[in-house]
Amino acid sequence: MNTEAYDVIIVGAGAAGMMSAIEAGKRGRKVLLVDHSKKIGEKIRISGGGRCNFTNIHTKPNKFISQNPKFVISALNQYTQNDFINLIKKHNIKFHEKKLGQLFCDESAQQIIDMLLLECEKANVVLKKEVIVDDVGKKDEGYFITTNCNQYIANSLIIATGGLSIPKIGASNFGYKMAKKFDLDIVETLPALVPLTFSEKILAKCKELAGLSVEAVVSFKKTFFEEGMLFTHRGLSGPSVLQISSYWKLGDNININLAPKLNLFQSLESKKKLEPKKDINLIISEILPKRLAQIICKENEVSGNICELSSKKIKQLSDAINSWAINPTGSEGYRTAEVTLGGVNTNELSSKTMMVKKHSGLFFIGEVVDVTGHLGGYNFQWAWSSGFVAGQYA
Numbered sequence: 001m002n003t004e005a006y007d008v009i010i011v012g013a014g015a016a017g018m019m020s021a022i023e024a025g026k027r028g029r030k031v032l033l034v035d036h037s038k039k040i041g042e043k044i045r046i047s048g049g050g051r052c053n054f055t056n057i058h059t060k061p062n063k064f065i066s067q068n069p070k071f072v073i074s075a076l077n078q079y080t081q082n083d084f085i086n087l088i089k090k091h092n093i094k095f096h097e098k099k100l101g102q103l104f105c106d107e108s109a110q111q112i113i114d115m116l117l118l119e120c121e122k123a124n125v126v127l128k129k130e131v132i133v134d135d136v137g138k139k140d141e142g143y144f145i146t147t148n149c150n151q152y153i154a155n156s157l158i159i160a161t162g163g164l165s166i167p168k169i170g171a172s173n174f175g176y177k178m179a180k181k182f183d184l185d186i187v188e189t190l191p192a193l194v195p196l197t198f199s200e201k202i203l204a205k206c207k208e209l210a211g212l213s214v215e216a217v218v219s220f221k222k223t224f225f226e227e228g229m230l231f232t233h234r235g236l237s238g239p240s241v242l243q244i245s246s247y248w249k250l251g252d253n254i255n256i257n258l259a260p261k262l263n264l265f266q267s268l269e270s271k272k273k274l275e276p277k278k279d280i281n282l283i284i285s286e287i288l289p290k291r292l293a294q295i296i297c298k299e300n301e302v303s304g305n306i307c308e309l310s311s312k313k314i315k316q317l318s319d320a321i322n323s324w325a326i327n328p329t330g331s332e333g334y335r336t337a338e339v340t341l342g343g344v345n346t347n348e349l350s351s352k353t354m355m356v357k358k359h360s361g362l363f364f365i366g367e368v369v370d371v372t373g374h375l376g377g378y379n380f381q382w383a384w385s386s387g388f389v390a391g392q393y394a
Helices: 013-028 040-051 070-077 081-090 110-122 174-181 200-208 239-245 265-274 278-283 290-299 311-322 377-391
Strands: 004-009 031-034 053-055 095-097 100-107 124-128 135-139 143-145 151-157 185-191 213-220 225-233 233-239 253-257 324-326 337-344 361-366
Touching: 004 013, 004 143, 013 031, 013 110, 031 151, 040 053, 040 110, 053 081, 053 377, 070 377, 081 337, 081 377, 100 233, 135 225, 143 311, 151 174, 174 185, 174 337, 200 225, 200 233, 200 290, 213 239, 225 239, 233 239, 233 253, 265 311, 278 290, 278 311, 290 311, 337 377
Parallel strands: 004 031, 004 151, 031 124, 151 361
Antiparallel strands: 053 100, 095 100, 135 143, 143 151, 185 337, 213 225, 213 253, 225 233, 253 324
């Protein structure tokens, strides 16, 4: 078996892996970057509808979920969203801002992949694709990885193999297996930024309304998101539902406010006085899309002039719109999840360097770590920031 020596070995050539390879290479380190796929950066390529939502101008620590919320601060300060934006500009990649600070390529996500590969080349990174790693371990003062015909050794080893989301593009549990091998604690992993699933009763309603989008506030306990919500044949989706999925716990309700800018009970009580002869279906249709208004009125058995409705009935109808409580049955799982919640416990890592505290020279970065961003480019920014940091110290 051949043995090749490097300064740094990185397993996983996704966003975080490529970033760490570039930075380590720039420091004059001899870097080997390996990936099991034939195509590099598939998650980058498919993100943002093929245009890659590569960062968010509003990146702050409070946009991330972790058992230790302060863990992200150091990496995000060492490499900010503006640093990545400057890299994009340097490569003349045109981009635009969508709502809520989300930045996308004007043309194609492939531009980001090409940029990273070019930066890897400039930093003399050795990239090997379609490499299946059979074993990883400690050797002398450093680490080794073995494949079917080669062994590679290095002083530093970076694990950047991502999480469990979207297995069809190559996601696997490799990173967690490596963490266990080195005796690291792992925070339970769950699908995040994922459509939720619902009972037959709610599903029937969603199917009737499939394709309809509304601005809604979706909340779980004290956490809420005010963004688009979409009725689909499979239930409820859209940004607000994907966001809340990262917080929701099985067995608990989520709450949906379909008219967040209105205290509906007060509004209807005043309508009752001012326009007593106005039809309740018509009133609700002025607030919500007509199809949705009709279904809610029918479900709550209200019809006719508003003056005919008791305050109790108006309250029931108002609550169905301002405070619709739903108990999801689950989620669609890793198949459609954008990211993985949980991962390598941040207590095991230095927030300044991303290095494992009890194994000098071993690093875990990106999605494999217990850091999950909100929807909108934050998870890519975590990949760039954590990758940059590891690249400074590996």
